[in-house]
Amino acid sequence: MSVFIIPILLILLIIYGVYKKINVYSAFCQGAKKSFDLIKGIFPYIVAIMICIALFRISGLGMLLVKLLSPLFCLLGIPVEVCELVLLKPFTGSGSISLLQDIIAKYGADSYISYCACTIMGSSETVFYVSSVYFAGSKQKIAPAIIISLLGGVISSVLGCFICRFI
Amino acid sequence: MFISLGVLVFVEPNLILSTMIEQSKNVVKLCIDLLAIYAVWLGILEIVDQSGLGDKLSKLLSPIIKSLFKIDDKQQIKYVSYNLSCNLLGLGNAATPSGITAVKYMEKDLKKTKFAMLLLLVINSTGIQLLPTTVIGLLTSAGSKTASKIIIPTIISSVVATIICVSLLFVYKKIKKI
Numbered sequence: 001m002s003v004f005i006i007p008i009l010l011i012l013l014i015i016y017g018v019y020k021k022i023n024v025y026s027a028f029c030q031g032a033k034k035s036f037d038l039i040k041g042i043f044p045y046i047v048a049i050m051i052c053i054a055l056f057r058i059s060g061l062g063m064l065l066v067k068l069l070s071p072l073f074c075l076l077g078i079p080v081e082v083c084e085l086v087l088l089k090p091f092t093g094s095g096s097i098s099l100l101q102d103i104i105a106k107y108g109a110d111s112y113i114s115y116c117a118c119t120i121m122g123s124s125e126t127v128f129y130v131s132s133v134y135f136a137g138s139k140q141k142i143a144p145a146i147i148i149s150l151l152g153g154v155i156s157s158v159l160g161c162f163i164c165r166f167i
Numbered sequence: 168m169f170i171s172l173g174v175l176v177f178v179e180p181n182l183i184l185s186t187m188i189e190q191s192k193n194v195v196k197l198c199i200d201l202l203a204i205y206a207v208w209l210g211i212l213e214i215v216d217q218s219g220l221g222d223k224l225s226k227l228l229s230p231i232i233k234s235l236f237k238i239d240d241k242q243q244i245k246y247v248s249y250n251l252s253c254n255l256l257g258l259g260n261a262a263t264p265s266g267i268t269a270v271k272y273m274e275k276d277l278k279k280t281k282f283a284m285l286l287l288l289v290i291n292s293t294g295i296q297l298l299p300t301t302v303i304g305l306l307t308s309a310g311s312k313t314a315s316k317i318i319i320p321t322i323i324s325s326v327v328a329t330i331i332c333v334s335l336l337f338v339y340k341k342i343k344k345i
Contacts, residue, residue: 006258010211017218024214031213035206038264039198047194054190058182059174100305109311118306118317122299123325130292133263134270135284140277145285148335149292156293156328163320 045136049128053091062087076158081107082117086157089120090127090150097121112164119160124153208261212249224248235333236283243272243280247287254291266291282340289336293329 017024056062070083078086082103089096100121107113127149135142215221225232225241228248233239236247246269253262269287273280299321306314 005256013211013214013218013220016220017214020218022214022217027213027217028210030210031216032206032210034209034213035202035264038205038209038267039202042267043194043198046198047191050190050194051187054186055183058179058186060178061170061174097301097305100302101309104305104309109306109309110313114306114309114311115317115320118299118302119320119324122302122317122321123328125292127292131288134266134288134291136267138270138274138284140274140281140284142285142288144339145288145292145336148332148339149289151335152289152293152328152332155331156324159327160320160324163323164317167316167320 042133042136045132046129049132053128057091057095062091073154073157076154078157078161079113079116081113082120082157082161085117085120086124086154089124090153091129093126093129096126115164115167116161119164120157123156123160125149127153204260205264208258209264212261212265215249221245221249224252228252236286238273238280238283240272240276243269243283246272247283250287250291262291282336286333286336289332290329293325293332 014024017027066084066087069087070080073083073086074080085096085099085103088099100117103117104114127146131142131146131149212221215224222245225245225248228251229244232244232247232251236243238244238247246265249265250262250269253259253265266287270284273284273287299318302317302321303314306317
C-alpha cells in the first residue's frame with residue numbers, strides 16, 4: 001500500500017502544476033540545480049565531523065565509553081547486547097547498520113535482542129551527523145539541542161526495549 | 168578530536184592519516200549520493216513551491232509553527248512546514264534539504280530565531296518515523312517472519328521521546344530566557 005502513496009502524490013502534484021499553468025519541467029530543473037550549492041555548503045563540515053568520529057572510534061576511546069556506560073544502560077533495562085548500538089547510533093548511520101546486522105545474525109531474526117536492536121535503530125537518529133549537516137557554517141550555538149537529542153535517543157531506546165518485552 | 172589524536176599518537180600513529188583520508192573518501196561518496204537524492208527532492212519541492220501549493224501548506228501549518236517556533240517570517244515558516252511534513256511522511260531525505268534552507272533563512276535573523284533553530288534540530292534528530300522501512304527490510308532479509316512487529320514499539324518510543332525532548336527544550340528556554 002505504502003509503495004503507491006509517493007507516486008500517486010507525485011502524479012497529483014504534476015497535474016496540479018499543469019492546472020496552475022506553471023512550467024513543471026523548468027521548475028524541476030531550477031530546483032535540482034540548487035542541489036550542487038547545497039552539497040558544496042555542507043561537504044567540508046561533514047568531512048570534519050566524520051574524521052573526528054572515526055578518530056574517536058579507532059583510538060579505542062569509543063569502546064572505553066561503551067564499557068563505562070553499559071552498566072548504566074543495563075540498569076535502565078536495555079539488554080547488554082545492544083548497549084553498543086545505543087552509543088554508536090548517534091555517531092554513524094552505516095556503522096550502526098552493520099552492527100545491527102551482526103546482532104541479528106548472532107541472536108536470530110526473531111529474538112528479543114534483535115527486536116530491541118531494531119527498535120533502537122528505527123527510533124533514534126544520527127544526531128551528530130544531522131546537526132553537522134543542518135548547521136553547516138552556522139554561528140548558532142547548538143550544544144543544548146545536541147545534549148537534549150542524545151538524551152532523547154536514550155529515552156526512546158529504554159522505552160523501545162521495554163515495549164519489546166510484550167510483543 | 169584532540170584527545171583521540173593524543174591517544175592515537177601513543178597507540179597506533181600509523182593509522183591517523185590513513186583514517187582521515189579514508190573517512191574523507193567516504194564522505195565524498197556520501198555527498199555524491201546526497202547530490203543525487205537532493206536533486207530529485209529539490210526539483211519536486213520547486214514544483215510544489217511554484218504551483219502555489221507550498222503557500223497553502225504553510226498557511227495550513229502556520230498557526231502550529233508560529234506558536235511552537237515563535238517565528239513570523241514567511242519564508243522561514245514555509246520551509247519549516249516542508250521539513251515537518253516530509254518528516255511525518257517518513258521522507259527523511261526530502262526533509263533534509265528543506266531543513267537546511269529553513270536554517271539558512273533563520274541565520275539572517277539570528278537574534279529572533281535562536282530558539283526556532285534549536286527546536287528544528289531537536290525535532291529532526293529525535294527522528295519521528297512512521298514506517299521504519301530500512302530496519303524491516305534488514306529483518307526480513309535475515310529470515311524474520313514477523314518483522315512488522317517492531318513497527319508499534321518504534322513509533323511509540325520515537326513519538327514519546329520527541330515529545331519529552333521538545334518539552335525539555337521549552338524548559339531550557341524558560342530557564343535561559345531565550
